[in-house]
Each structure stands twice: as structure tokens, then as C-alpha cells.
Amino acid sequence: MLLRNYWKSRHKNGRGPAPCWIRPGLAAVLWFCVTQLGSGGGAVGETKSVVQKDAEFDVTYNDTVTSENQTIYAFNHTVSRNKTEGVRLSVDVLSQDLDSTILFVVRQKQAVLSFQVPLILRGLYQRKYPYNHVGRTLCQPPTRAASETQYFFVDVSTLSSQGTNYQLRVSRVESFTLQTDKKFSFTASPSQPQYFKYVFPDGVDTVIVKVNSDMTFPCSVMSIQDIQCPVYDLDNNVAFIGMYQTMTKKGAITVQRKDFPSNSFYVVVVVKTEDEACGGPLRFYPLRPDELIDAGNRSKVLDVVVTPAINSKVYVMGMLFCLGIFFSFYLLTFLMACVENKRMNKKRELFQNPSDMSPAETGSTAPSKTPASPYEYGSFADNGSTLSSEAITDSATSTDNNYGYMERSLDSVGRSRQESLSSVEEDDYDTLDDINSDKNIVRTKKFLCVADLARKDKRVLSKKYQIYFWNIATIAVFYALPVIQLVITYQTVVNVTGNQDICYYNFLCAHPLGALSAFNNILSNLGYVMLGLLFLLIVLKRDIVHNRALVRNDLNALECGIPKHFGLFYAMGTALMMEGLLSACYHVCPNYTNFQFDTSFMYMIAGLCMLKLYQKRHPDINASAYTAYACLAAVIFFSVLGVVFGKGNTVFWIIFSVIHILATLLLSTQLYYMGRWRLDSGVLRRMVYIIYTDSIRQCSGPMYIDRMVLLVMGNIVNWSLAAYGLIERPNDFASYLLAIAICNLLLYFAFYIIMKLRSGERIQCLALVCILFTAVIWGFALYFFFQGLSTWQKTPAESREHNRDCILLSFFDDHDIWHFLSSIAMFGSFLVLLTMDDDLDTVQRDKIYVF
Structure with missing residues (x-):
């Protein structure tokens, strides 16, 4: 206190450099000041003999220190404003007695560095590792003069009464200043x-600092720090300032000039005392809390290179490229719409002038083949071979489906149209006993047509399927808002703390823009949003055209083709847009805790596509929006549980596999019996009875061959996936769950295409082009x-081993190209579902088979 008051009386208003005892956080320096004062006046501590030596660079000094003497080495060197030279201090204590600790204090202009030898570094669980050989680079404060001679002093002291031998050497660092695009190799260790x-x-x-090594371990840390003293270059303080990341073989940090007012920075490389942060083995736990562990040889050879990052022109080219790709789809769609409108106008003109129409167009050709009997469809001949495709009618070319050739008159169709617009609820239809009986009769027919499953009021069904769109829009709003808030917080934490291990970027191709660390990964998700919006516009156009046809009592719109319900299509387009938004949010800071953002709407898209395929031939008995979204919510719930608890948890995998099977x-039973079964206490008894009476007693095959083939294949695939998950227990549970959804979707889609062709239907040119293009x-x-540029299943350091440079326009990496291509492929898949049954638009529904 007396010393502090004395200093304040000497320096009013606190101006001038503070002495060592006022500097916060320097306990070792305080100890040195007290012992130094004591040596002069004897007021504090014992009297010491202080020896000051004029020292030179590149000379090794062998000396001994005790509690009774203190040695000060005085160095001087010339510092130039235009040239920076590094100065490195190396100390080696020759004594093996760990109780003989030596304190080294380096006093410089505007800086003080102190450390003890043996240097004790702590690892996980406070394990202690002593190092007798220490090397530190001295901080070089900048000078404003053209040339200046600077002095610094190395003070060596100890409290041990026994003499301790040490070696001290100060040398200049060659290539202390890194050159652009020039690789420099060096060796580092924890001490x-x-x-x-x-x-x-x-x-x-903007530059990218890349540090590489051929050695996976020991684990290292690279840090970018501003030019200031002190430099935090030890394992226990390297994370205090600047940007930092752990690394094994690769490390890269993008540095921007605007973040460093001095237009320069330090590249700091520290080798950690332990490897757990990089995914290495966990070393043994010490028996005693104060036990010292031999760290062994943890030297690591590394090289560093600083390369310029891309300039603003590359940013502009990348954005223009991205916009150009997806706007080209808008242009192509517009041109195709113009061609289609021109064709339809020409067809309408010909229809209004029958005298100009050809015999084929007026339907005056020879009668077509008689439609095949439903009982011939899918049956087998006596010799076991199926009927040839010639026996199945191509109903799309049937002449009795043209305008003016329907059996029903326009008046009856008009009355039917008015009746369909009446206020009738679906529940009113379903709760009547006679209707239930009718359902049982119709749905248990061996061969069904679409007309059998399109008996409900059209307006009621339209409203039922519109709920899909409104529900998913509501889900999107409530899901996206907290996601956006969370990822903004993540990015803020990364920018404030400088911890580059929070987010799993491809650091070799992560281009920042503003506060965003990887703008290119966010920009490449634009395709999902733009193509999802384009799909919504295409569906809207079809919806408007269909409604206009209904208003004018068009017979084809009323009685032909697959019933047009667009609610699920609207939901699919919205889900595609949300996938782009949430994927962009995920790539703001991709990591273990927010991977769910990127996959939730993938499950939605897969589920909606399967529901749409089923709805095409089963419009009356498709699942309601509430049931469908409840099931999808259960899938997402299991996805979260799998990510959190699934890694190596046998109990979880057993429970999930049982639920999966x-x-x-249950879904197979629902599909096979068209919803005409009950889940109650007697379900097992009824199953055993049916198996006994139909399969064992009568040896009869299944009534619904096609459905049985699909369900058997589906069960084989799903049981195999469940067995794989139970045996292998993949770490990436979210991708495993998504693979289950995609496999089931592909299986059902392939079944639909095969059955469509087998039924004598055809795929029009547009749909066929979409299928081939999408595949x-x-x-x-x-x-x-599958290039795998990063993975949050491993540690951040291990993930960086997969990082690679940009491959497209020096701006986009492999994962960005995945975003481009997958958005186009999803858009093409949606178009396939939209146009696949266009060939049936002129075929009566009682001639379109259900499968």
C-alpha cells in the first residue's frame, strides 16, 4: 500500500507507465520486484547478490542460480520500422529436481514475459506435465522511428537454497515475417x-492462413492474434484472444484486413499437452492429484503458408452464376408454357371448326380395342405366364373419351357439378351405415378402378387436401423463426469468442461476407427456394386451368383422369422452399446440435411424395393432414433421440428397431386392406384365423397379388434396414433415418411405374424426359x-482433415454443387409426380386401375 501511494504521489492522474507491482495478473513479476527491493535495502526478504551481465545473441550461457544470487542478462539490438526480426529465448534446466524451480523474467519495452522452469502445463482433469526445456518468442513492440536500439533484460532467480544449473540462449528468428504464397516449415512442442x-x-x-502437418498427433492449436503484447502462446491461454482452432493435419483460417487495424497479425501455433481435443486416446488418470506425468516427446513438424483469398469479382461471379442457373429454369418454363398455350389455342380452334379436323381428330377412325376385363388384369394363364400387353387396353387412345362422345349428357354433368358444390361434409358421408357397407363391398373387390375410390364429394376432398398446405405453412413459420434466432446467436458467439471449433465448415473453401463465415454454403441453397417457388407457380397454373374446366363443365375434367387435388403439391413446393431456408440456416454454423435443421424438411418431402403417389389412385382413403404430420413429427422426434442418445446405445437401437418393424x-396391413380393418384386442386372433383358413386350410394365395408383392418387398427392405441399424449402429442416425425414408419412396415409385406400364398406360414424352433427366x-x-468435406460426427480437428479447396469458380466446393444438383433433382422429381399421369386425362375413371 505504501508503494502504491508513493507511486501515485510521483505520477499525478496516473499518467506514465505503471511499475510492475501495479500491473494486474503478473504475480511472478510482483514477487520479483519485492525480492529485488529486498536485495537492495534489506527491508523485505533476505539479502541477495545481483549480478548483471552484458549478453550477446547466439551465445549459450551456462550458469547456476541459488536463493542467494540473481543474474540479469542485458541484451540490446537494433529495430527498424520497415523490418521485423523475431527474438527467441531458449532455456534448459539441467537439474532433475522438480523442487528447484527457476523463475525467468524478460523485461522489454512495453512488455514483460515471465515463466518458470520446469514449466508445468495442465491437461484434462488438471493432470500436470512438467517440461525442463522451454523456448519462447519475445514480443516485439512496434517502433515509429526509422531505426531504434532497444534493450531488454532476462532476470534469473530462484527460492531454492540448492544450486540449479541452467542454459540460456537468445537468438534471432529467421523468416519471422511470413511471405505471401511462400511455405515455411518449423517445429513446435507444448513448451x-x-x-x-x-x-x-x-x-x-483477405487471406487464408493454412497450417499443415504430416503428423496426425500430437494435437495442435493455430491462432490468429493482433499485433500486441503479450502474445498468448501456451496451451492454457491461447484461447484468450483472437481466432483459434484445433488441428491434426490441416488447419485454415480466413483473415480479413478490416479486423486488424495494424494491417498485420500473428500466426500462433501451439502443441497441446493432450490429444483428447483432437479425438486422440484418453491417457490414464493420475493416482494422486499432485502427481506429475511424463509428457514424452510431443514435438510436431508443421508448415504454414498464407495465400490471398478471392476478391469481390469472384463473389459477384459466384452470385451471378447461382442466379443464372435457376433463372434459366424460369425462362424454360415460360417458353414451354407459351408453346403449350399456343398448342391448346390451336386445338380449341380446330374443335370449334370440326370441318377442318382430320378423321383421327374427330374420332371417326375404326373402333379401338375393347377394354380388358378387370378380372383379366393381373391374372395368370394356366401355363403360369401373364397376359400379354396387347390384352390390356390403352385407354388413353380410346375414341369414346373425346369431346362429344361421352355417354352422359351435358345437362346431367351440370347437375352433378352443382351437386358436388353443395354443402356436404366428409363425416356426413362416412358415418352412414349403408355407406360403410358400400365401402366394404367396394374396397374388397379384387380389381378396383379409380372411380371406386373417388366417390366422395370433390369440394370436401379439395378442402381436406388444402389442409396439407396450410398446416405445413404454419409449421414452417413456427419452426423457422427460432431456428433463425438460434443460428444468429451461434454466428455471434463464433465472431465474439473467435472459437473456430464451434462450426464445422470446409475451412479451405469458406468465403465470409459480413458477419457470415461461409457465405458460399448459404448462397448455394438459393436453388431450393427458387425452384420451390417455381413449382408452386406451375401447380397454381394447373389448378387455375382445372378450375376453369370445371366451371365450363368440361367432361374430361369432370369424369376423366386421375382426380385433380393440388393441396399436396402446394405442400411439397412449400417444403422444398423451407428445405432451402433451413439448410442455409444450418450452414450458418453447421455442428452437432443443429444438424436437425437440415434434415427435418427432408423427412417432410419424402413423406409428402409417398402420400401423393398413394393419393393418385386412392383419393378417398388417403391419410388426413393431421395424421400425416403427426407421423412425421414422430419421425423427427426419433431423429432427435437418435442424434442425442443413439451413438453406441444398444437399448435405444433395440427399441427403435422394434418400433420400425x-x-x-401396421402400415402394410392398412395398405393391404384399404383401411378396412380395426386395431383392437382381437386383431391377433383375426390374423391367425385368416392365415389358418386362407393359407393353411385352403392353400389359397393372396387375394390382392399386386399389393402383396409391393408390401412383401417393402417389408424385406425395412426389416433389412432395421437389422443393419441394430448390428452396425451408424453414428449418423439422422442420415440413417433419411435413408429409410428415401428407400421406401424409391421402392413405391418404382412399383408405381411398373404397374402403370403393366396396366397398359403410357408415359408421355414430357414425363419421360423429366424421369431420365432427374435420374x-x-x-x-x-x-x-458423398465427398464428405466435413463431419460433425468427429472432433473439429478430425473434420478438418476432410476439407478441400473450391472446385467451381474458386467459390463453390463439392457440397455447394450437391446443393445445386439436389435442388434441381428434387424439382425434377416433383415434376415427374405432377406430369406422370397426364396420359390419363382423357380416360374415364372406371377404366383406370388402382394399384
Whole structure:
């Protein structure tokens, strides 16, 4: 207190450099000041003999220190404003007695560095590792003069009464200032960290600092720090300031000039005392809390190179490229719409002038083949072979489906149209006993047509399926708002703390923009949003055209083709847009805790596509929006549980596999019996009875062959996936669950295409082009997806081993190309579902088979 008051009386208003005892956080320096004062006047501590030596660079000094003497080494060197030279201090204590601790204090202009030898570094669980050999680079404060001679002093002291031998050497660091695009190699260890200076050249605003090593371990930390003293270059303080990340073989940090007012920064590399942060083995736990552990040889050879990042022109080119790709789909769609409108106008003109129409167009050709009997469809001949495709009618070319050739008159159709617009509820239809009986009769027919399952009021069904769109829009709003808030918080934490291990970027191709660390990964998700919006516009156009046809009592719209319900299509387009938004949010800071953002609407899209396929031939008995979204919510719930608890948890995998198999069986029963079964206490008894009477007693095959084939294949696939999950227990549970959904969707889609062709239907040119185009795009997309540029299943350091440079326009990486291609492929898949049954638009519904 007396010393502090004395200093304040000497320096009014606190101006001038504070002495060592006022500097916060320097307990070792305080101890040194007290002992130094005591040596002079004897007021504090014992009297010491202080020896000051004029020292030189590149000379090794062997000396001994005790509690009774103190040695001060005085160095001087010339510092130039235009040239920076590093100064490195190396100390080696020759004594093996750990109780003989030596304190080294380096006093510089505007800086003080102190450390003890043996240097004790702490690891996980406070384990202690002693190091007798220490090397530190001295901080070099900048000078404003053209040339200046600076002095610094190395004070060596100890409280041990026994003499301790040490070696001290001060040398200049060659290549202390890093050069652009020039690789520099060096060696570092926990007690011998290294750091170098880099100055931004003129015209370069952003650089990428890359540190590489051929050695996976020991684990290291690279840090970017401003030019100031002290430099935090030890394992226990390297995270105090600047940006930092752990690394094994690769590390990369993008540095912007605007973040460093001095237009320069330090690249600091520290080797950690333990490897757990990089996914290495966990070393043994010490028996005693104060036990010291031999760290062994933890030297690591690394190289560092600083390369200029992309400039603003590359940013502009990347954005224009992204917009150009997806706007081209808008242009192509507009041109096709113009061609289609021109064709329809020409067809309408010909219809209004029958004299100009050809015999084929007026339907005056020879009568077509008689439609095949439903009982011939799918049956087998005596010799076991199926009927040829010639026996199945191509109802799309049937002449009795043209305008003016329907059996029903326009008046009767008009009356039917008015009746369909009456206020009738679906529940009123379903709760009548006679209607229930009718359902049982119709749905248990061996061969069904679409007309049998399109008996409900059209307006009621339209409203029922519109609920899909409104529900998913509501889900999207309530889901997206907290997600956006959370990822903004993540990005803020990364920017404030400088911890680059929070987010799993591809650091070799992560281009920042504003507060965003990887703008290119966010921009590449634009395709989902733009193509989802384009799909909504296409569906809206079809919806408007269909409604206009209904208003004018068009016979084809009323009685032909697959019933047009667009609610699920609207929901699919909305889900695609939300997938782009949430994927962009995920890529703001991709990590273990928010991966769910990227996959939730993928489950939605897969589920909605399967529901749409089923709805095409079963419009009356498709699942309600509430049931469908409840099931999808259960899937997402299990996805969260799997990510949190699924890694190596045997109990979880057993429970999930059992639920997976039971859900597959229940869904199979629902599909096979068209919803005409009850889940109650007697379900097992009825199943056993049916198996006994139909299969064992009468040896009869299944009544519904086609449905049985699909369900058997589906159960084989799902049971195999359940067995794989139970045996392998994949770490990425979310992707495993998504693979289940995609496999089931592909299986059902393939079944639909095969049955469509088998029924004598055809696929029009537009739908066929969409199928082939989408299949090719999916193939390329999956190739880029499996490149695996990062993975949150491993530690951040291990994830960076997969990082690679940009491959497209020096702006986009493999995962960005996956975003491009998968958005196009999803859009093409949606178009396939939209146009696949266009060939049936002129076929009566009682001639369209259900499968």
C-alpha cells in the first residue's frame, strides 16, 4: 500500500507507465520486484547478490542460480520500422529436481514475459506435465522511428537454497515475417510454441492462413492474434484472444484486413499437452492429484503458408452464376408454357371448326380395342405366364373419351357439378351405415378402378387436401423463426469468442461476407427456394386451368383422369422452399446440435411424395393432414433421440428397431386392406384365423397379388434396414433415418411405374424426359454428397482433415454443387409426380386401375 501511494504521489492522474507491482495478473513479476527491493535495502526478504551481465545473441550461457544470487542478462539490438526480426529465448534446466524451480523474467519495452522452469502445463482433469526445456518468442513492440536500439533484460532467480544449473540462449528468428504464397516449415512442442508475423500487402484485403502437418498427433492449436503484447502462446491461454482452432493435419483460417487495424497479425501455433481435443486416446488418470506425468516427446513438424483469398469479382461471379442457373429454369418454363398455350389455342380452334379436323381428330377412325376385363388384369394363364400387353387396353387412345362422345349428357354433368358444390361434409358421408357397407363391398373387390375410390364429394376432398398446405405453412413459420434466432446467436458467439471449433465448415473453401463465415454454403441453397417457388407457380397454373374446366363443365375434367387435388403439391413446393431456408440456416454454423435443421424438411418431402403417389389412385382413403404430420413429427422426434442418445446405445437401437418393424407391419396391413380393418384386442386372433383358413386350410394365395408383392418387398427392405441399424449402429442416425425414408419412396415409385406400364398406360414424352433427366441429376448429386468435406460426427480437428479447396469458380466446393444438383433433382422429381399421369386425362375413371 505504501508503494502504491508513493507511486501515485510521483505520477499525478496516473499518467506514465505503471511499475510492475501495479500491473494486474503478473504475480511472478510482483514477487520479483519485492525480492529485488529486498536485495537492495534489506527491508523485505533476505539479502541477495545481483549480478548483471552484458549478453550477446547466439551465445549459450551456462550458469547456476541459488536463493542467494540473481543474474540479469542485458541484451540490446537494433529495430527498424520497415523490418521485423523475431527474438527467441531458449532455456534448459539441467537439474532433475522438480523442487528447484527457476523463475525467468524478460523485461522489454512495453512488455514483460515471465515463466518458470520446469514449466508445468495442465491437461484434462488438471493432470500436470512438467517440461525442463522451454523456448519462447519475445514480443516485439512496434517502433515509429526509422531505426531504434532497444534493450531488454532476462532476470534469473530462484527460492531454492540448492544450486540449479541452467542454459540460456537468445537468438534471432529467421523468416519471422511470413511471405505471401511462400511455405515455411518449423517445429513446435507444448513448451516451445511458435508464432510468426504477417503483414497484408497492398491490394490484398483477405487471406487464408493454412497450417499443415504430416503428423496426425500430437494435437495442435493455430491462432490468429493482433499485433500486441503479450502474445498468448501456451496451451492454457491461447484461447484468450483472437481466432483459434484445433488441428491434426490441416488447419485454415480466413483473415480479413478490416479486423486488424495494424494491417498485420500473428500466426500462433501451439502443441497441446493432450490429444483428447483432437479425438486422440484418453491417457490414464493420475493416482494422486499432485502427481506429475511424463509428457514424452510431443514435438510436431508443421508448415504454414498464407495465400490471398478471392476478391469481390469472384463473389459477384459466384452470385451471378447461382442466379443464372435457376433463372434459366424460369425462362424454360415460360417458353414451354407459351408453346403449350399456343398448342391448346390451336386445338380449341380446330374443335370449334370440326370441318377442318382430320378423321383421327374427330374420332371417326375404326373402333379401338375393347377394354380388358378387370378380372383379366393381373391374372395368370394356366401355363403360369401373364397376359400379354396387347390384352390390356390403352385407354388413353380410346375414341369414346373425346369431346362429344361421352355417354352422359351435358345437362346431367351440370347437375352433378352443382351437386358436388353443395354443402356436404366428409363425416356426413362416412358415418352412414349403408355407406360403410358400400365401402366394404367396394374396397374388397379384387380389381378396383379409380372411380371406386373417388366417390366422395370433390369440394370436401379439395378442402381436406388444402389442409396439407396450410398446416405445413404454419409449421414452417413456427419452426423457422427460432431456428433463425438460434443460428444468429451461434454466428455471434463464433465472431465474439473467435472459437473456430464451434462450426464445422470446409475451412479451405469458406468465403465470409459480413458477419457470415461461409457465405458460399448459404448462397448455394438459393436453388431450393427458387425452384420451390417455381413449382408452386406451375401447380397454381394447373389448378387455375382445372378450375376453369370445371366451371365450363368440361367432361374430361369432370369424369376423366386421375382426380385433380393440388393441396399436396402446394405442400411439397412449400417444403422444398423451407428445405432451402433451413439448410442455409444450418450452414450458418453447421455442428452437432443443429444438424436437425437440415434434415427435418427432408423427412417432410419424402413423406409428402409417398402420400401423393398413394393419393393418385386412392383419393378417398388417403391419410388426413393431421395424421400425416403427426407421423412425421414422430419421425423427427426419433431423429432427435437418435442424434442425442443413439451413438453406441444398444437399448435405444433395440427399441427403435422394434418400433420400425411394428410400424412397417401396421402400415402394410392398412395398405393391404384399404383401411378396412380395426386395431383392437382381437386383431391377433383375426390374423391367425385368416392365415389358418386362407393359407393353411385352403392353400389359397393372396387375394390382392399386386399389393402383396409391393408390401412383401417393402417389408424385406425395412426389416433389412432395421437389422443393419441394430448390428452396425451408424453414428449418423439422422442420415440413417433419411435413408429409410428415401428407400421406401424409391421402392413405391418404382412399383408405381411398373404397374402403370403393366396396366397398359403410357408415359408421355414430357414425363419421360423429366424421369431420365432427374435420374441423371440424382446420380451426379449423390456423387458430390458423398465427398464428405466435413463431419460433425468427429472432433473439429478430425473434420478438418476432410476439407478441400473450391472446385467451381474458386467459390463453390463439392457440397455447394450437391446443393445445386439436389435442388434441381428434387424439382425434377416433383415434376415427374405432377406430369406422370397426364396420359390419363382423357380416360374415364372406371377404366383406370388402382394399384
